[in-house]
Amino acid sequence: MILEVSSVTKAFGGLVAINDLDLAINEGEVVGLIGPNGSGKTTSFNLISGFIKPDRGEIIFNGKDITGFKPHRICQYGIARTFQLTKPFAGLTALQNVMIGMMYGEGKIRSVAKAKMECEKILEFVGLARRGQAPVTSFGTVDRKKLEIARALATRPRLLLLDEMMSGLTATEMEEAVRLVKAIGDSGITIIVVEHVMKAILDISSRLIVLNYGEKIAEGEPREVVRNEQVIEAYLGE
Ligand SMILES: Nc1ncnc2c1ncn2[C@@H]1O[C@H](COP(=O)(O)OP(=O)(O)OP(=O)(O)O)[C@@H](O)[C@H]1O
Ligand SMILES: [Mg+2]
Secondary structure (H helix, E strand, C coil), rough: EEEEEEEEEEEEECEEEEEEEEEEEECCEEEEECCCCCCCCEEEEEHHHHCCCEEEEEEEEEEECCCCHHHHHHHHHHCEECCCEEEECCEEEEEHHHHHHHHHHHHHCCCCCHHHHHHHHHHHHHCCCCCCEEHHHHHHHHHHHHHHHHHHHHHCCCEEEEEEECCCCCHHHHHHHHHHHHHHHCCCCCEEEECCHHHHHHHHCCCEEECCCCCEEEEEHHHHHHCHHHHHHHCCCC
C-alpha cells in the first residue's frame, strides 16, 4: 500500500469537512475520488499534501508517517498535487514554471542544463512541446491545466493528486486529457483523480471512492459504484 489515511477528521469551525476518513491506495492504482460539491474532495487532497493538518487521524505514505508534515517535505517524499484553480508564476515562461516545480521536489538542481532538458521533455509529454519559452500569461485554460500537470510531474512524484483538471475543457481536449492521465498511470505513478465529468472518471479509474459530507459512502469497481443507490441519492440531493 502506498497511501493509508486512517480515521482522519478535519473541521472548519463547526463544519466537519472530513469525518473519520479511511483511504487505502495501492501502488500503481488510478483511483477516482468523486462526490457532490462540498463533499470534501479538495480538503482530502489538502490533508494528504500537507496544506492543512488533520485534527485527528494519521496519514502514512510509503510506510512513513507524514501526518502534520509541511507541503514541501511531503512533496520531497513523493506526493505531488495540482490545484483546482491553477496559479502559475505569471512573470515566468512555461519552462521556468516547470523548473521551479523540479526545485520544489528535489530541493536542489545539480545541473541547470540537465534540469532544463528534463523539464522540456516533461512539457513535451503533457502536450506543450515548443511552448516552453512562451509566457504563461498567454496560456488558455487547457494549456494552463497541462502546465499544472507538468509542474507536478517535475517534482518526480510517486503519487499524483489531480484536482478537476477536466473542468472547462472541450470534449476533444478532454479526450486528450484522459489519454494523458492514462499515460502518467502507465509510467508507474499512482494517481488519485478528483473529477466531476463522469465519462472521464469512468475511463480513467480502476477503482472509485465516493465522498458525501466528508464521509466515504462507497468504493469499488467504478461501474458498480455509480449504480449504488446511496451514491445516486447523494448526487440527486445535490
Ligand atoms: N479553508 C476552509 N475554511 C472553511 N471551510 C472550508 C475550507 N475548505 C473547505 N471548506 C468547506 O469544507 C467543505 C468541503 O470542501 P471541499 O472544497 O473539500 O469540497 P469539494 O468536494 O472539493 O467540492 P467541489 O466539488 O465544489 O470542489 C465545504 O463545505 C467547504 O465550504
Ligand atoms: Mg474541490
